Amino acid sequence: MSSLSSVAYETEGTTVHTAVKVLSGMFVIVLLLTDTAALAAENEGLSVDFTGSWELDYQQSEQPNAKIRWLYTQARLKAERELQRSRNSRDYHIDPRVGNPQTIIGLGRLAEKIAAATVFNIKQDQNHIVIKRNDDFALICDFNLGELTESSFGKESCRWRKNRLSFLIVLPDGLIVRHLFSITPGQRQLNVATTVRISGGDYSFTLNRAYTPFAQNESMYDCKYTIANQTTCSLVRRNN
Amino acid sequence: MRMPRAGLIPVLLLLVSCAAVFRQAPVTEIDSPEFNQVELDYAPDSPSDLSGLNVSLEVFASTLEVSSPIYSSATRTRSVETRYLPYVLKRTLDRSRYWGAVRVLPKPDPSAELHISGTIASSNGAELGLSIRVADATGQVWIDKTYHEIATDLDYGADPNYLDDPFQNLFNQIANDISSQLQLVSAKEHRRILDTAMLRYAVALSPESFSEYLAHDRTGALNLLSLPAKEDPLFNRVEKIRQSEYLFADAVDAHYENLFRQLGPTYAWWRHYSYELIVGNEKLEQIDATRGATRGSWYAMERIYKTYKESKMNEDALRELALSFDNETRPIVTNIAGKVIELSGTLDMQYDEWRRIMREIYREETAF
Numbered sequence: 001m002s003s004l005s006s007v008a009y010e011t012e013g014t015t016v017h018t019a020v021k022v023l024s025g026m027f028v029i030v031l032l033l034t035d036t037a038a039l040a041a042e043n044e045g046l047s048v049d050f051t052g053s054w055e056l057d058y059q060q061s062e063q064p065n066a067k068i069r070w071l072y073t074q075a076r077l078k079a080e081r082e083l084q085r086s087r088n089s090r091d092y093h094i095d096p097r098v099g100n101p102q103t104i105i106g107l108g109r110l111a112e113k114i115a116a117a118t119v120f121n122i123k124q125d126q127n128h129i130v131i132k133r134n135d136d137f138a139l140i141c142d143f144n145l146g147e148l149t150e151s152s153f154g155k156e157s158c159r160w161r162k163n164r165l166s167f168l169i170v171l172p173d174g175l176i177v178r179h180l181f182s183i184t185p186g187q188r189q190l191n192v193a194t195t196v197r198i199s200g201g202d203y204s205f206t207l208n209r210a211y212t213p214f215a216q217n218e219s220m221y222d223c224k225y226t227i228a229n230q231t232t233c234s235l236v237r238r239n240n
Numbered sequence: 241m242r243m244p245r246a247g248l249i250p251v252l253l254l255l256v257s258c259a260a261v262f263r264q265a266p267v268t269e270i271d272s273p274e275f276n277q278v279e280l281d282y283a284p285d286s287p288s289d290l291s292g293l294n295v296s297l298e299v300f301a302s303t304l305e306v307s308s309p310i311y312s313s314a315t316r317t318r319s320v321e322t323r324y325l326p327y328v329l330k331r332t333l334d335r336s337r338y339w340g341a342v343r344v345l346p347k348p349d350p351s352a353e354l355h356i357s358g359t360i361a362s363s364n365g366a367e368l369g370l371s372i373r374v375a376d377a378t379g380q381v382w383i384d385k386t387y388h389e390i391a392t393d394l395d396y397g398a399d400p401n402y403l404d405d406p407f408q409n410l411f412n413q414i415a416n417d418i419s420s421q422l423q424l425v426s427a428k429e430h431r432r433i434l435d436t437a438m439l440r441y442a443v444a445l446s447p448e449s450f451s452e453y454l455a456h457d458r459t460g461a462l463n464l465l466s467l468p469a470k471e472d473p474l475f476n477r478v479e480k481i482r483q484s485e486y487l488f489a490d491a492v493d494a495h496y497e498n499l500f501r502q503l504g505p506t507y508a509w510w511r512h513y514s515y516e517l518i519v520g521n522e523k524l525e526q527i528d529a530t531r532g533a534t535r536g537s538w539y540a541m542e543r544i545y546k547t548y549k550e551s552k553m554n555e556d557a558l559r560e561l562a563l564s565f566d567n568e569t570r571p572i573v574t575n576i577a578g579k580v581i582e583l584s585g586t587l588d589m590q591y592d593e594w595r596r597i598m599r600e601i602y603r604e605e606t607a608f
Contacts, residue, residue: 113542137553
């Protein structure tokens with residue numbers, strides 16, 4: 001795994017113990033509530049500006065396969081240890097239904113697909129941010145709203161967590177996705193930690209990806225989309 | 241929300257009616273009858289004296305109130321729907337051949353012979369709820385109902401076509417209800433609606449000259465007290481200006497037609513994905529573990545995310561299209577009484593400006 005100087009580097013919440021399976025359903029609610037209401041006064045994030053065009057820095061980003069392999073090995077070792085402990089102790093019991101390390105592979109593959117965007121175009125002002133991602137939908141946040149929005153698809157929320165901006169998506173079947181955006185001082189690097197977990201599951205998987213700024217106007221073409229003319233591009237004149 | 245299975249019931253429609261009987265105050269009646277296909281009623285081939293009322297369809301409102309339209313994905317789509325769905329109803333009313341010109345307008349029309357307003361109560365691809373109010377120029381309420389339809393698999397093809405609306409039964413039902421009310425209107429009442437509409441327009445232009453001809457009764461309905469003389473020059477002038485008003489309304493209506501055609505394909509896909517996500521998730525619960533996509537499987541999870549992503553991307557496209565549409569509202573240029581008038585800005589702004597100019601022209605030409 002490559003090293004990250006990221007301020008948003010996220011680690012996996014591996015085993016969430018299963019005796020609290022009932023509580024796990026409440027986890028989503030608690031997560032959503034804390035993710036929306038708790039830090040309404042936390043305005044320090046507003047001083048952070050993500051505006052600009054960003055492209056994926058492969059070298060600084062985690063490689064999904066390597067991370068899956070590493071986490072899977074760790075989980076297997078832990079499972080083995082627990083199994084061994086249960087054999088040695090009458091009182092120690094493992095619920096066989098949970099803690100399957102195979103889950104990590106599934107979560108990892110899903111995280112890889114969810115965090116596939118390689119280019120971001122971000123516009124931010126006092127009230128909201130629009131993060132356009134290539135081949136993906138835009139992440140949009142109204143900083144003043146501070147509420148969950150519930151749609152037919154599930155629930156969505158966004159909020160500042162200190163200087164990091166968090167987007168939370170809760171989908172049917174307990175699929176939870178969180179994107180955590182942060183930026184290094186001097187705006188040299190944008191870091192996005194994408195975490196995928198299943199409500200009530202034992203594992204989560206976080207993929208940390210780093211993006212560096214690029215000037216979009218360096219393109220020879222200036223393209224505009226209009227209904228009447230669809231996409232039209234014109235050559236950019238440069239004064240040398 | 242549990243969906244009906246398409247294999248068991250070919251087309252299941254749920255129409256919740258809050259009915260108003262013609263000439264009576266609207267009565268709310270929640271009822272859940274099941275309907276099969278609703279066929280549109282067409283006007284008989286022989287022209288009737290009672291047909292031909294002009295219909296003004298105001299852009300729909302929405303019950304969903306979110307302070308920031310940029311954030312809520314539902315609101316973003318809803319802003320398109322408030323303009324798109326009235327046009328679907330307009331097309332249905334046109335097809336029924338019961339009406340004169342049916343026009344979609346951004347604001348209430350003071351000269352409407354029949355005015356239709358609506359509120360979107362629910363819309364997510366799987367169900368559509370519309371509260372519809374129809375009133376004639378005299379203020380009589382013809383219909384005040386909430387229509388509700390639940391879509392099935394049969395309403396969605398593999399490649400959704402916006403010209404074949406999955407909720408067409410609902411629009412047919414609305415059109416049929418309105419035309420049924422028309423059958424109850426006597427020739428005398430029909431004449432009174434036309435005259436009242438004309439005078440309402442005159443009052444909007446010049447209240448000081450025409451207010452005396454109309455009065456509200458205790459129920460709030462407008463009573464036509466008398467009519468101006470046929471040779472009244474002021475009234476003749478109003479009639480001419482009203483003809484120009486129709487030209488303007490046609491230009492505005494053309495704008496909504498353009499919106500319908502441009503946004504229709506994207507909106508159809510958005511509905512399709514939304515339906516797939518809502519209904520697909522319910523079906524997933526019923527799939528046996530041995531038959532593939534079990535609830536909680538990775539395949540199922542991936543499918544859910546993929547559908548979510550596609551529907552969100554469609555929302556993005558809808559938002560961009562709607563924004564472009566507002567920005568690209570073309571100036572309307574028209575010639576009235578020898579004056580060339582150009583209106584620019586958003587449609588709402590153009591509409592307000594138009595009204596102001598009409599009053600101005602009237603005052604200039606009738607000033608002593």
